[in-house]
Amino acid sequence: MATVTLNHVSKRFGEFVAVDDFSLEVAEGELLVLLGPSGCGKTTTLRMIAGFTDASAGAVRIRDRDVTHEPPYRRNIGVVFQNYALFPHLNVFENVAFGLRRRRTADEEIARRVARALALVKLDDLGQRLPRQLSGGQQQRVAVARALIIEPDVLLLDEPLSNLDAKLRHDVRQELRRLQQLLKITTILVTHDQDEAMSMGDRLVVIERGRIQQIGSPQDLYRTPRNPFVASFIGQANFIEGRSERNGLLFVTPSGLSIACAPSDAQARTLMIRPEAIDLLDTSAGDANVFPATVEVVTYLGSTSELTLRLTASETIIVTKPSSTAVPGNWAPGQHLYVRIDPSSAVGIAPE
């Protein structure tokens, strides 16, 4: 049973359509990620689910209830804001207890449940501190405890990691995912960070300019993106222009390359190849799907190295290789070699 359902939801600000006809379902216990560049409508969508913004059209359902016209305080939701939005005049204990006090819970039960919530986010000893006496990471955990304690039907996370530094972000990401799976709480996460989306989401909704581009598991989106936007937003991708032949099994470019590809749409005009799905060979060795190439640029990135290879006068591709195989001097600009493209990871994409 779906916990949250959006049924043809739209939001217009005057002439501007921020959210254009969204329909999606979030299953019980699922972590759904709304992913897209800034200004794509993902936060507006979250705000409509929370009830902070009214939908211009369509319906929002939480469990069996149509909440489209319900105010936020009757929706039973937990929200973690980008800036945490802790109550600065209340200590940590009262911040976390706020939702229970509104529900007129008895004092002893509040004390017990706040203690449990603070233990869950590993802040047991800090109940008496004020928010400004905490670090960013601690404030974020208070915000999570405050949202979880009311046992919401759905937890809404609005870019919860964007105010943390890079190293902490990685830990908090794991921690949030652990909590979410432990409590089996239905969660909607908004982010513009594809790593965050891939590592946390059960399913991803890719949004651009107010429209849903594709919904699917991280694997689905990575392997079979429906359009070039999704392909380039989820991971890196090479795009080669041309047309499909032999019912989508061969992709031919104007420059004369014929690349065997995964069964694709016969209308495909773009071939997508992931940079890590390309092998580099010293000789052509008579293999299928092997093309001569010239190294143009070698970029060392730590664990991997990135090579820009020229296939023809009009086509270059980027290839990433683990740095262990990329000993300096192994590849150098101007070097001639051969690339082998695995047909199963070359996917033709049809224009919209």
Next chain:
Amino acid sequence: MTANLVGVDRSVEEAALSLGASPLVAALKVTLPLIWPGIVAAAMFSFVVSFGNLEISLLLVTPGQTTLPIAILQYLQWKIDPTIAAVSAIQIAVIGTGLLITDRFVSLAKVVQRQ
């Protein structure tokens, strides 16, 4: 006052709403405590300014009522003795005490800092 209102983050009120507080409860439990220092400070400064005001008060007073600055002015027109100095000293003490008491309840340092 304006500086204080601008300093309050809208999402804090939204957080209160999401936790089950009606708009009235959110205003009383969250917004009001946050803007309270601003309200008190604004009231305090308004009082000090109008208390020391002479020109407008001269225009507005009705016969039989008078404000301290007017009384001082009238007194000074006829006599020169240390009474005025004593009155001024008491005034400073009264206002100083007022500020100290206010500071006990709302931190004025915080208000001034924000501005």
